[in-house]
Amino acid sequence: MAHLLSTSCIHNPSPTTTKLNFKSLNRCPLTQTSLPVRTLRSSLMALRSYQKKPLKHSITYATATIGQNIGNKTDSGNEDNVPADSSSKPKKVMVIGGDGYCGWATALHLSNKGYEVAIVDNLIRRLFDHQLSLDSLTPISSIQNRIRRWKSLTGKSIDLYIGDICDFEFLSESFKSFEPGAVVHFGEQRSAPYSMIDRSRAVFTQHNNVIGTLNVLFAIKEFREECHLVKLGTMGEYGTPNIDIEEGYITITHNGRTDTLPYPKQASSFYHLSKVHDSHNIAFTCKAWGIRATDLNQGVVYGVRTDETEMHEELSNRFDYDGVFGTALNRFCVQAAVGHPLTVYGKGGQTRGYLDIRDTVQCVELAIANPAKPGEFRVFNQFTEQFSVNELAQLVTRAGTKLGLDVRAVSVPNPRVEAEEHYYNAKHTKLIELGLVPHLLSDSLLDSLLNFAIKYKDRVDPAQIMPNVSWKKIGAKPKTVAL
Numbered sequence: 001m002a003h004l005l006s007t008s009c010i011h012n013p014s015p016t017t018t019k020l021n022f023k024s025l026n027r028c029p030l031t032q033t034s035l036p037v038r039t040l041r042s043s044l045m046a047l048r049s050y051q052k053k054p055l056k057h058s059i060t061y062a063t064a065t066i067g068q069n070i071g072n073k074t075d076s077g078n079e080d081n082v083p084a085d086s087s088s089k090p091k092k093v094m095v096i097g098g099d100g101y102c103g104w105a106t107a108l109h110l111s112n113k114g115y116e117v118a119i120v121d122n123l124i125r126r127l128f129d130h131q132l133s134l135d136s137l138t139p140i141s142s143i144q145n146r147i148r149r150w151k152s153l154t155g156k157s158i159d160l161y162i163g164d165i166c167d168f169e170f171l172s173e174s175f176k177s178f179e180p181g182a183v184v185h186f187g188e189q190r191s192a193p194y195s196m197i198d199r200s201r202a203v204f205t206q207h208n209n210v211i212g213t214l215n216v217l218f219a220i221k222e223f224r225e226e227c228h229l230v231k232l233g234t235m236g237e238y239g240t241p242n243i244d245i246e247e248g249y250i251t252i253t254h255n256g257r258t259d260t261l262p263y264p265k266q267a268s269s270f271y272h273l274s275k276v277h278d279s280h281n282i283a284f285t286c287k288a289w290g291i292r293a294t295d296l297n298q299g300v301v302y303g304v305r306t307d308e309t310e311m312h313e314e315l316s317n318r319f320d321y322d323g324v325f326g327t328a329l330n331r332f333c334v335q336a337a338v339g340h341p342l343t344v345y346g347k348g349g350q351t352r353g354y355l356d357i358r359d360t361v362q363c364v365e366l367a368i369a370n371p372a373k374p375g376e377f378r379v380f381n382q383f384t385e386q387f388s389v390n391e392l393a394q395l396v397t398r399a400g401t402k403l404g405l406d407v408r409a410v411s412v413p414n415p416r417v418e419a420e421e422h423y424y425n426a427k428h429t430k431l432i433e434l435g436l437v438p439h440l441l442s443d444s445l446l447d448s449l450l451n452f453a454i455k456y457k458d459r460v461d462p463a464q465i466m467p468n469v470s471w472k473k474i475g476a477k478p479k480t481v482a483l
């Protein structure tokens, strides 16, 4: 959102900085620790006054061309970097939201696989943490340091464009400069509770997500017509219907006539509704403009380690355990590690699709390597197993007890409006057909997740564990139970 972060920078960092070339209106000096505090403060104020002021797009473009040549790589970041196994795959992948949980792991994975990667991010996820006094369980480095460390370990560069995709001028410059063959779009406000805090967060979420995606679609149409959009949707778009969930489309016979139609959407938060609207906009532009797109309706992601983030602590991924951004299994592991009862919402029969973060990166790579055709709007359900909340609590209790932890689950009042006991059977075969080899949730993975949570347990703020956003009482904190 331009009104939240008014500074947009294009940066190609390197451990061996030699020169900075700034083009455009103002300078945006980027240093080792350049998460711009000045920008963050003004952004906080901007969010508060969001409803009162018309949006003013104040943009700074800065192109920082830094560093040594590596192989064929030129100062401008162009490299003839062909992925090992197919010359038809796009070579240049723009990862929007590449500083976030899924995006960071994916950017490194693609870079490791030989793709030329650029991260586009306005770092707003870090701002949300400041605003809500939250923090990742794992200490995370600045994006500049992460990228420098990656280059020093592997010799591979990742370009960095810091800015807001709701700012079309910034996005256009990023597209023209990087010329992506594929765009992976993770860059949204992705928490359902955040979108339900109050009116301003609901409006922010829908504006940020819907306008951001619309801008990406226009950028593809205007500058990179062949570019394949890989967009992260969510399984939450479907809700919990009393019939099987198909992958994007359902064939219906009605009054004697048959058609294949988009699967009905029953989103259950303002965040999920933003995703539904994204899907409609993407489907429409595939039809109208011939955009090629894959909508990855992702389940709930768990885990933290991937081959690449394991390489150095400065590459560590974020791990959210709080009531706003934390997701079920990750939260339960942290709760078990600090001796907090596992917080099962209501009856605990809520069933969803889940996947390991190592499979997120695999799925995205598969989607890129096997692009949609021009005009095609593909939908893949991206998860590997389904569990109810009670089943997850039982698995964590068992694994925690084995490790000598005192784990118990309690039912807490459900802050959400959702079915707590329901039918759930969602198809997820298309990514398997493309070659996904899932990492299924096993005892050993749970052990390692729990040990990981134990390692960082001193960083846990117990005040952030209970849910404090209610779907019904907007802006009010629901009562917590005695523990």
Ligand SMILES: NC(=O)c1ccc[n+]([C@@H]2O[C@H](COP(=O)([O-])OP(=O)(O)OC[C@H]3O[C@@H](n4cnc5c(N)ncnc54)[C@H](O)[C@@H]3O)[C@@H](O)[C@H]2O)c1
Pocket (backbone or CB within 6 Å): 001, 096, 097, 098, 099, 100, 101, 102, 103, 120, 121, 122, 123, 124, 125, 126, 163, 164, 165, 166, 185, 186, 187, 188, 189, 190, 208, 212, 232, 233, 234, 235, 298, 299, 300, 301, 302, 327
């Ligand atoms: N994490 C999950 O379990 C999960 C499950 C289903 C779907 N998803 C989807 O995957 C995507 C990534 O999720 P995540 O968990 O990595 O989220 P995240 O919040 O960790 O990362 C999102 C990133 O996007 C950036 N961003 C947000 N708005 C932007 C904007 N306007 N311009 C530029 N950058 C912007 C943020 O700064 C952040 O770095 C989201 O679209 C989310 O809806 C995630």
